[in-house]
Amino acid sequence: MPNVTILEVNGIEKSFGPIKVLKGVNFSVRKGEVHALVGENGAGKSTLMNIIGGIHRADSGEIFIEGKRVEIKNPLDAQKLGIAFVHQEIALCHSVTVAENIFMSAINSSKNLVVNYKKLYKDAADILKQLAPIPPDKKVEELSIPDQQIIEIAKALSMNCNIIIFDEPTASLSENESTVLFGIISKLRKRGIGIIYISHRINEIFSQAHSSDRISVLRDGCYIGTYNVSESDQKMVINKMVGREIGSMYPPKKSNKEGLGTLLEVRNLSDGKRFKNINFKLQQGEILGISGLVGAGRSEIAQAVCGLRDKQSGEVFYKGKNINIKSSWDSVKKGILYLPEDRKVDGLFLLLSIKQNISVMVLDNISKMGFVKKKTEIECTQRMVDALKIICRSINQNVSSLSGGNQQKILFAKLLNVKPNIMFIDEPTRGIDVGAKSEIHKLLRNLADEGVGIIMISSELPEVIGMCDRVLVIHEGNLSGEVTGSEISETRIIHLASDIKE
């Protein structure tokens, strides 16, 4: 059975607008092979898989299935060619049974007036038998997350696929649950199914016994190479993933931070769910990074300190004083601010104007006798707009009409209005152009030089390395390490984030 190539792509190129995300990628999967696909955020893994799955179309390049050239125009084409996609996010109908979910598309295209449940349950049981003992008449909402994932796999199998793409299937699973999943993947492979496996967790590709046969690396949309797992190791793969110089585009770090004093200290912080026993100190004028995989608990820690999320235990000291922040208004009063990760969902008031967005946090300070002082509001808004170079026609303009970069600057303006002492910034430059990004980086460094303590959460490692004086790394809700100064490197951080013992 080995060495029969089931899927091959050649010279795939794809651009979104002016940005080229795939620059001639080659990739192939053999029958009965698990092929891991790795790369940093934005390397182009998901885009490549979306092209194979029919969600996007390539600008150029060829796709072959069992040696025959094919066109995949939409997800249905992909399905007909035997390609199934198990997405990172589970997309099942929660209030109906397992069997109905597995055969959703069959029921949808069926011409019968009634569903033959007896047959449906039997067929579902037949498929599930090979995977896990899940009763087919149970409702999906009663299942655990890993079991729901198995239903997604069963759904793929019900369509007689011979290629399954897994997009970060272990992102929401614990270690034991991952092991079960790998057991299932190994069974699928024995049946001759080709498996593409996208993961950020490099260690699981190597540590789980025979989890993958080959591994391909993408970097910045370029195909770097394909290697046999048995002939390579994690360090080599990580080097291939990173392999680039960074530094010059970031403002210079301050060399000497000694003697400025501790601004914030967090002791034994736990929320009972997402993170536990977090301890760290933040110096005045320091940019402290919190790094880790998506879902490791980074944002949750920041939110708990700022009173936006319940904490179970732990203490927070501000300038040596134990402060008990219970709500966001407590923390705003103390100048401890949080800049949320998703600006449209958690940050902006999209129906309101630039002025109203910028003044929200200082509203009480610019009010007199319960009324907003109009002049003061306009003045302080205009000052922020000028200082941050926000490009707009008028401060009465609606924020939803601004570009992503300008919207992000509005969020910063809102926080800076308060004269913050400590800022937790969650993904401060996500989805904005390079120019605005570097302006925000300069702004952050200036703030730190003025004595503000900054805690930065970012999934972009180059940004973390370029900006932070010190980095805390979180692995599955635990502090797995800390790196300082010249020790900060992608390799170190990735090792700690994936909890690889060196």
Place this chain on the structure above:
Amino acid sequence: MEKLEGVSLISGLNIIKKFRELNLIIIIILISIIMIILSPVFMTWQNISSVLMSFATDGIVVMGMTIILIAGEIDLSVASVTAFAGVLAGKMFLGGMNPWLASVVTLVVCAFIGATMSYFYTKIKLSSFITTVAGMGIVRGLCFVISKGTPLSLYTLPAGFKFLGQGKIGFIPFAVILFLTVVVFIDLMLRYSTTMRKVYYVGSNEKAAKFSGINTNKIKLGVGIACSFLAGLAGIMYMSKFGAGIPGASQGLELTAISAVVIGGGSLSGGRGSILGSILGIALLSVIQNAMVLLAINVYYQQLVMGCILLLAVTLDQLSQRRASI
């Protein structure tokens, strides 16, 4: 541009907003012209003042509904609370209490009802929809329990108190003056007050408001209280106007109020709505209702027409927004 301040607060779609208010005025005038032609009664002062009276009392309920919808919540219990206020104040009056004092006590009780309901949708995190549906039933039930199911006859109310709902200053009904006072007050608050600005923040994006240090529960408690309080005030005015506490009164008023706000540019998802728009909304509905009465259109058809108007208004709103966002 300063003058438009309050308007632009409501939505960035300034032009559409202005058009909406202008449109509403034009429609109201058109209907009036048609009615002048069709009905000799329409333009009589007696008819106009009776339309104004119901417009004023319903309008007070609409003000409360506007505020709560801006905050992104809803109150379906306003009609029940309106009836309740009349019944409770009437009962206390019949028990020997001074009618003014009875009214004040009643307003406090109504505010308390609003506070209780908002407790359920802020602290217990039920939806305000379902909380106030329950509230609607409970309060209506209380009306019948207190009155033992029959309207309370209050013809003994002193003339001074009857003036509230029946009296006139010059030729203008006092109720209208009271209504205009409430309107001006709330409009000024919505435009300039810090608290009401926070209501817009909460309705526009509750999570962002919370992240910005706004005590969202406190704001929602406030709007819940304001909405029930204003419904209670309208109830007192009805009681004075009719000289009766009617347990089954004001059925369907909550839908009229919601329709008025939405026709005036408010949104059920919060963050939008203005006093001027809502007033024009209720004015339009009042004129249409009056027209149907004068034209002797069957009462059953009247409800049907009101439903269609709401559907039409919301559809037009949706379409104009979609066009604006492209």
